[in-house]
Amino acid sequence: MKMNLNNPVLVKEIKLRFRSMKSFTGILFYLIAMSIFVFGYIFLTTTLSDSEFFRPEQSFLLFSMLSFIQLGLILFITPGLTAGAISTEREKQTLNILLTTSQSSFQIIAGKLTSSIAFLFHLLLAGLPIYSLVFLFGGISPSQLGLILAFSVLTMIAIGSIGIMFSTLIRKTIVSMIATYGMMIFFAGVTGFFFLIASEISRYAMGMPGGPQQPEILAHFWASINPVVLILTFLQPDMNQAFSDMTNIDFPIWAGYLIFYTLLTVVAIFIAVKKLRVNMKRKK
Numbered sequence: 001m002k003m004n005l006n007n008p009v010l011v012k013e014i015k016l017r018f019r020s021m022k023s024f025t026g027i028l029f030y031l032i033a034m035s036i037f038v039f040g041y042i043f044l045t046t047t048l049s050d051s052e053f054f055r056p057e058q059s060f061l062l063f064s065m066l067s068f069i070q071l072g073l074i075l076f077i078t079p080g081l082t083a084g085a086i087s088t089e090r091e092k093q094t095l096n097i098l099l100t101t102s103q104s105s106f107q108i109i110a111g112k113l114t115s116s117i118a119f120l121f122h123l124l125l126a127g128l129p130i131y132s133l134v135f136l137f138g139g140i141s142p143s144q145l146g147l148i149l150a151f152s153v154l155t156m157i158a159i160g161s162i163g164i165m166f167s168t169l170i171r172k173t174i175v176s177m178i179a180t181y182g183m184m185i186f187f188a189g190v191t192g193f194f195f196l197i198a199s200e201i202s203r204y205a206m207g208m209p210g211g212p213q214q215p216e217i218l219a220h221f222w223a224s225i226n227p228v229v230l231i232l233t234f235l236q237p238d239m240n241q242a243f244s245d246m247t248n249i250d251f252p253i254w255a256g257y258l259i260f261y262t263l264l265t266v267v268a269i270f271i272a273v274k275k276l277r278v279n280m281k282r283k284k
Contacts, residue, residue, distance in 0.1 A: 009111030082163030195222035224256025
């Protein structure tokens with residue numbers, strides 16, 4: 001924590017969050033549920049199959065399921081931790097006091113965001129030993145696990161930034177959470193639907209089969225910002241080339257995802273910082 005010792009908001013939020021019994025109870029139940037799922041899957045697979053060995057293809061399937069479960073966990077928990085960070089302070093009438101301190105708007109926003117991300121990161125690290133059991137049976141490379149974890153952290157930060165932004169812009173916590181969850185549904189589900197629609201429209205627009213192939217920029221964009229598609233390209237590297245052939249654009253899905261969500265994070269934090277004290281002035 002040395003790098004942020006000059007941010008009392010972050011220090012206070014970290015202490016409150018990690019000293020709470022609910023936090024460690026949540027991590028405990030998460031690890032118990034994850035252990036039951038992993039060992040139950042291994043037990044059932046080896047029992048029901050003709051072979052008593054856990055094969056690499058079964059290990060890969062387990063890893064794939066855990067990756068999507070982890071993604072769902074991030075999409076579900078992150079808005080709940082960040083969407084009420086500022087609006088809760090406003091509802092408790094403690095935001096006025098916080099804004100009269102010597103802390104800048106960026107320090108307040110960064111402290112709230114970092115404390116929430118730190119808890120989620122702790123949750124991922126706690127489950128990493130169970131998550132890594134698949135390496136005992138083969139079928140998975142360490143680079144796949146590293147890439148999925150890295151982009152999971154990027155997704156966490158991006159979603160957390162959106163939650164902080166809505167928490168700053170919207171006065172009611174429940175409305176802020178609804179808006180944040182709505183954005184998560186859009187990025188995780190609606191973008192995939194738009195990708196399918198854009199692909200079909202492009203095919204019909206080209207006319208007769210065998211006609212000139214044109215880059216399907218819109219379809220590639222929707223695929224690039226969908227976290228489910230990104231996980232698929234990490235699990236099945238051939239999927240990246242398949243998407244490139246489908247859209248006629250030779251640009252990696254992960255690169256588009258990285259650029260988009262990095263820009264989204266910067267813009268969301270910028271808006272939150274700029275609007276934090278503006279809302280305070282309007283209230284007066």
